[in-house]
Amino acid sequence: MIEQSQVIVQVLNGISLSMILVLISLSLMIIFGLMGIINLAHGEMFMVGAYTVVAVNQFVVHSFWIGVLAAPIVVGALGLVMERSLIKRLYKRPLETLLATWGASIALRQIVKLIMGSGHKMVLSPTRGAIHLFAGVEYPAYRLMIMGITIIILASIFLFLFKTNIGLQCRTVISNRSMASALGINTAFCDSFVFALGAAVAGIAGAIMSPLITVNPEMGLSFLARSFFVVILGGLGSLFGVLGGAGIIGGTEAFFSYFISPVIAQVIVLLLAIVVIRLKPNGLFGGL
Amino acid sequence: MRRNEHEKYRINLIINVIAVLLFLLIPLTGSSYHVILISKIMTFAMLAVSLDLMWGYTGIFSFGHSAFFGLGAYSLGLLLKYTDSAGLTYLGLALSVLAPMVIALALGYFVFYGKVSGVYFGLITLAFTSILQQLFITLLKYTGGDNGLYGFPYPELRFPGGLALPLENVYILYYFVLVSLIVFYLISRAIVNSSFGRVMRGIKDNEGRMEFFGYSVPFCKLVVFAISAGMAGYAGALFVPAGFVSPSIFSLLLSTQILVWVAVGGRGTLIGGVVGAFLLNYLEAFLSSSFVNVWLLLISVILISSVLFWPQGIMGFLKEKYGTAFLG
Numbered sequence: 001m002i003e004q005s006q007v008i009v010q011v012l013n014g015i016s017l018s019m020i021l022v023l024i025s026l027s028l029m030i031i032f033g034l035m036g037i038i039n040l041a042h043g044e045m046f047m048v049g050a051y052t053v054v055a056v057n058q059f060v061v062h063s064f065w066i067g068v069l070a071a072p073i074v075v076g077a078l079g080l081v082m083e084r085s086l087i088k089r090l091y092k093r094p095l096e097t098l099l100a101t102w103g104a105s106i107a108l109r110q111i112v113k114l115i116m117g118s119g120h121k122m123v124l125s126p127t128r129g130a131i132h133l134f135a136g137v138e139y140p141a142y143r144l145m146i147m148g149i150t151i152i153i154l155a156s157i158f159l160f161l162f163k164t165n166i167g168l169q170c171r172t173v174i175s176n177r178s179m180a181s182a183l184g185i186n187t188a189f190c191d192s193f194v195f196a197l198g199a200a201v202a203g204i205a206g207a208i209m210s211p212l213i214t215v216n217p218e219m220g221l222s223f224l225a226r227s228f229f230v231v232i233l234g235g236l237g238s239l240f241g242v243l244g245g246a247g248i249i250g251g252t253e254a255f256f257s258y259f260i261s262p263v264i265a266q267v268i269v270l271l272l273a274i275v276v277i278r279l280k281p282n283g284l285f286g287g288l
Numbered sequence: 289m290r291r292n293e294h295e296k297y298r299i300n301l302i303i304n305v306i307a308v309l310l311f312l313l314i315p316l317t318g319s320s321y322h323v324i325l326i327s328k329i330m331t332f333a334m335l336a337v338s339l340d341l342m343w344g345y346t347g348i349f350s351f352g353h354s355a356f357f358g359l360g361a362y363s364l365g366l367l368l369k370y371t372d373s374a375g376l377t378y379l380g381l382a383l384s385v386l387a388p389m390v391i392a393l394a395l396g397y398f399v400f401y402g403k404v405s406g407v408y409f410g411l412i413t414l415a416f417t418s419i420l421q422q423l424f425i426t427l428l429k430y431t432g433g434d435n436g437l438y439g440f441p442y443p444e445l446r447f448p449g450g451l452a453l454p455l456e457n458v459y460i461l462y463y464f465v466l467v468s469l470i471v472f473y474l475i476s477r478a479i480v481n482s483s484f485g486r487v488m489r490g491i492k493d494n495e496g497r498m499e500f501f502g503y504s505v506p507f508c509k510l511v512v513f514a515i516s517a518g519m520a521g522y523a524g525a526l527f528v529p530a531g532f533v534s535p536s537i538f539s540l541l542l543s544t545q546i547l548v549w550v551a552v553g554g555r556g557t558l559i560g561g562v563v564g565a566f567l568l569n570y571l572e573a574f575l576s577s578s579f580v581n582v583w584l585l586l587i588s589v590i591l592i593s594s595v596l597f598w599p600q601g602i603m604g605f606l607k608e609k610y611g612t613a614f615l616g
Contacts, residue, residue, distance in 0.1 A: 037407075038407050038410075038411060040414075086592065086596070089596060090595070090596075094405070094406075094407055095347075095349045095406055095407065095410070096595050096599070098349060098407060098410050098411075099349075099547065099551070099591060099595045100591075100592050100595045100596065102544065102591070103588040103589070103591035103592035103595070104588070104592065105588075106544065106584060106585075106587065106588035106591070107585060107588040107589065107592070109584075110581050110582075110584045110585040110588065111585070113581050114581055114585075118581075221418060221540070222418075224414075225411075225414065225415040225418060225419075228411050228415065229415070232408070261426070263419075263422050263423055263426045266419050266422065267419055267423060270415055270416065270419050273412070273415070274395065274398045274399065274412060275398060277398055277399055277402040277404055277408065277412070278397070278398040278399070278401055278402045279402075281402040281403055281404045
């Protein structure tokens with residue numbers, strides 16, 4: 001018999017995994033939605049975000065939060081460089097972008113290995129304690145904090161996209177690129193800007209996730225696959241789809257990891273994604 | 289003009305004959321290390337040719353070829369290990385073609401009939417490969433996990449009349465792989481030149497138009513994918529005596545390298561994959577033992593620059609310049 005408190009902890013684990021997935025997938029999706037390309041170096045941006053925290057702590061100042069603030073700046077700049085040098089040349093050839101960004105992801109992994117070493121790094125959690133929830137359930141404070149931070153970031157992205165001038169221009173480019181261009185919107189600027197924004201969000205996700213996982217140069221890959229599954233399940237181009245997809249993927253994975261094993265959980269998630277592609281190519285929430 | 293064509297054909301034929309003779313003679317000169325290295329590279333070349341059928345001719349981009357290669361290798365290796373009988377080599381080879389084919393059919397059915405864009409297929413195969421690798425590492429009890437597969441009898445080719453050729457002998461292995469590579473190449477060439485080959489190219493150029501012509505694009509893609517996966521599996525089976533079978537052959541790194549071989553050699557030329565595989569594997573044999581990280585960095589730089597600046601590759605370049613690919 002499984003105790004009730006354990007069930008609640010598992011549910012919370014599912015929610016916190018889903019929250020992180022929302023952050024990573026959202027930036028993947030913003031980039032795909034605006035520019036029609038999938039960035040395979042996305043997982044590595046997440047990884048560089050985590051390493052920024054490690055590097056700031058190791059070389060500059062011993063503060064977790066300064067590292068978290070530095071991460072989106074560093075990774076955003078990285079995204080800008082990538083867009084200007086690589087992506088810009090390949091907008092007309094989506095399959096080639098897949099290859100080029102995959103090349104970039106290997107390069108990033110190797111560069112990080114050469115600079116920081118290939119071993120695991122640990123980031124200490126800024127708060128250690130556990131919080132007593134209802135029904136006598138204890139849950140790590142930092143995981144709850146992550147949920148809060150994710151909600152704040154999500155809200156600010158939504159506000160940015162729907163309430164600011166640049167956000168309006170970017171949405172115009174999404175819905176009709178040539179019309180936007182005819183209206184005098186600088187589409188090239190929008191592309192660079194959104195790519196950098198997506199990168200920055202991936203970077204901050206990596207930074208706030210860093211205390212919960214072992215940081216190593218290979219960590220990006222599993223998050224890339226997961227966030228892509230989220231986008232398949234939720235449907236491309238739908239912001240609500242990302243929320244739903246992340247909930248399903250995070251929940252399924254947390255559930256099967258706990259009851260069977262993490263690898264089986266990943267196999268099940270993969271099968272789920274493949275079946276969804278066949279039955280609902282536009283995603284479960286494609287219509288929303 | 290006609291004379292010109294004829295001359296080109298003759299030059300091609302001469303180059304082909306010289307190349308094949310060269311390969312027949314290599315074992316006489318090289319050390320056994322060298323012979324094994326070339327056998328290994330030839331299995332990779334087969335893998336590259338199988339990817340080129342999909343990628344270069346049909347325009348289906350896949351990160352999954354190392355997975356099929358690995359499935360083929362484990363099909364043969366596990367069969368030999370658990371039956372402990374080298375006499376089952378033929379069965380193992382058949383299995384190494386069938387197992388990847390069946391999995392490719394299942395995977396392809398769902399993804400191609402969903403009619404999502406090619407980018408999705410690339411990503412699904414990427415996830416498929418990395419998850420399959422983890423699965424084989426976890427199934428420690430059966431696969432040996434990270435330590436790889438060992439303790440199986442060496443595969444043997446038995447002929448009626450009691451003649452048995454053990455593939456443990458590097459020279460027998462070498463010629464067997466060479467013959468397989470040539471047969472594979474000729475089969476692929478025949479596929480590409482057939483009317484189905486024209487349909488493949490049509491799909492690459494414009495899927496919608498092929499639909500209007502009445503072809504079922506998902507079905508054609510599925511057939512190409514299954515053929516290609518079966519070939520990759522067979523190449524994997526030949527890798528069992530030539531190399532070391534561990535879950536690392538499922539890696540995305542190998543999948544990436546296959547893509548790089550084909551991209552550097554020239555997509556849509558078939559022979560380009562062979563050229564690319566030889567070029568880069570030789571380079572790797574010289575460089576990577578001392579600088580693994582730098583080698584991977586170099587691979588990524590080669591990949592990016594071939595995409596940006598030289599998409600047609602070596603053989604594509606020659607084809608453009610001389611009208612026909614050598615060795616074609």
